[in-house]
Amino acid sequence: MAKTIKTIGVLTSGGDAPGMNAAIRAVVRTGIARGLKVKGILQGYNGLINDEIRDMERSDVSDIIQRGGTILYTARSMEFMTEEGQKKAADVCHKEGIDGMIVIGGDGSFRGAQKLSHYGINTIGLPGTIDLDIACTDYTIGFDTAVNTALQAVDKIRDTSTSHERCSIIEVMGRNAGYIALWCGLASGAEDILLPEKYDNNEQELIDHIIEGRKRGKKHHLIINAEGIGHSSGMARRIEAATGIETRATILGYMQRGGSPTCLDRVRASMMGAFAVDRLLQGVTDRVVGFKEGKIVDYDIDEALAMTKTIDEYMFEISKVLSQ
Ligand code: ADP
Ligand code: F6P
Numbered sequence: 251m252a253k254t255i256k257t258i259g260v261l262t263s264g265g266d267a268p269g270m271n272a273a274i275r276a277v278v279r280t281g282i283a284r285g286l287k288v289k290g291i292l293q294g295y296n297g298l299i300n301d302e303i304r305d306m307e308r309s310d311v312s313d314i315i316q317r318g319g320t321i322l323y324t325a326r327s328m329e330f331m332t333e334e335g336q337k338k339a340a341d342v343c344h345k346e347g348i349d350g351m352i353v354i355g356g357d358g359s360f361r362g363a364q365k366l367s368h369y370g371i372n373t374i375g376l377p378g379t380i381d382l383d384i385a386c387t388d389y390t391i392g393f394d395t396a397v398n399t400a401l402q403a404v405d406k407i408r409d410t411s412t413s414h415e416r417c418s419i420i421e422v423m424g425r426n427a428g429y430i431a432l433w434c435g436l437a438s439g440a441e442d443i444l445l446p447e448k449y450d451n452n453e454q455e456l457i458d459h460i461i462e463g464r465k466r467g468k469k470h471h472l473i474i475n476a477e478g479i480g481h482s483s484g485m486a487r488r489i490e491a492a493t494g495i496e497t498r499a500t501i502l503g504y505m506q507r508g509g510s511p512t513c514l515d516r517v518r519a520s521m522m523g524a525f526a527v528d529r530l531l532q533g534v535t536d537r538v539v540g541f542k543e544g545k546i547v548d549y550d551i552d553e554a555l556a557m558t559k560t561i562d563e564y565m566f567e568i569s570k571v572l573s574q
Pocket of ligand 2: 264265266379380381423424425426477507
């Protein structure tokens with residue numbers, strides 16, 4: 251039976267994502283409402299190692315639900331990858347009396363939480379990443395905002411692309427995962443979507459597709475290229491040379507990680523944050539929160555990290571059918 255939780259900590263780790271603030275707010279206010287002490291750890295696992303920790307009151311999370319980024323700051327901590335760093339972090343948790351830790355981040359951050367749990371810290375992970383690449387969940391905090399930010403940009407580029415009858419390559423975020431590219435591509439009617447999980451570097455096929463489209467009267471050709479494939483500028487030069495069609499590349503970059511979270515991200519992040527606190531209070535630990543079949547659920551952290559996620563083949567196929 252887990253010991254009674256009195257003090258919980260919350261940190262954000264890895265790439266920031268819109269909605270992380272809503273999750274922090276929910277953890278702090280649910281924790282306080284349930285009679286707990288809540289501590290905010292600054293700069294992810296680095297802040298835990300260096301004891302950069304603040305007591306959080308209700309007012310510390312005022313005016314943040316609508317803001318992108320994370321008020322706790324975030325980091326990719328190399329020191330926490332080492333056993334020494336993990337031990338230091340666990341010692342700080344014990345010293346600060348933190349008996350439950352809520353980690354908001356992606357898969358990497360959950361691996362960190364898994365390590366902390368080996369030192370007896372009760373941990374719960376909340377899926378926070380714009381990439382949607384966490385296997386145990388159909389939703390991650392920040393994806394909805396990021397994909398809509400990217401989509402708005404693509405719609406704008408489409409206007410000018412059509413006016414000039416150009417081909418446009420738009421590079422969206424996703425180093426290892428193509429979900430932003432796939433959703434954004436389907437929603438914008440892009441003629442080609444290049445996913446790190448699927449692209450076979452067959453540029454000739456891409457070129458033939460552009461030429462065929464032009465012959466059929468297409469006024470533009472949009473290619474959504476995921477960051478993991480990259481090289482958009484070089485690709486644009488080669489396509490222009492091979493097709494004779496003016497081709498431009500736009501790399502959307504970090505704008506996709508910022509901005510005010512959508513209603514969906516605020517609501518889901520709030521509910522997941524509250525859920526994590528309540529699960530800790532029920533004595534449930536070493537879990538990862540997810541969203542499956544319309545419900546907030548949680549999984550054992552080891553099982554969650556062992557799951558794999560693949561691109562939805564039907565969605566990918568239909569994206570091609572619809573953009574013909
Ligand atoms: P994300 O959480 O978005 O996947 P990262 O993969 O960069 O982002 O992970 C965030 C941080 O989590 C890393 O900088 C590191 O401090 C910690 N982390 C990642 N993998 C591990 C691991 N295997 N063991 C311990 N800590 C890890
Ligand atoms: O948070 C996810 C993500 O934005 C990926 O899509 C991207 O590849 C990566 O983070 C970039 O990370 P960094 O902030 O370290 O450049």
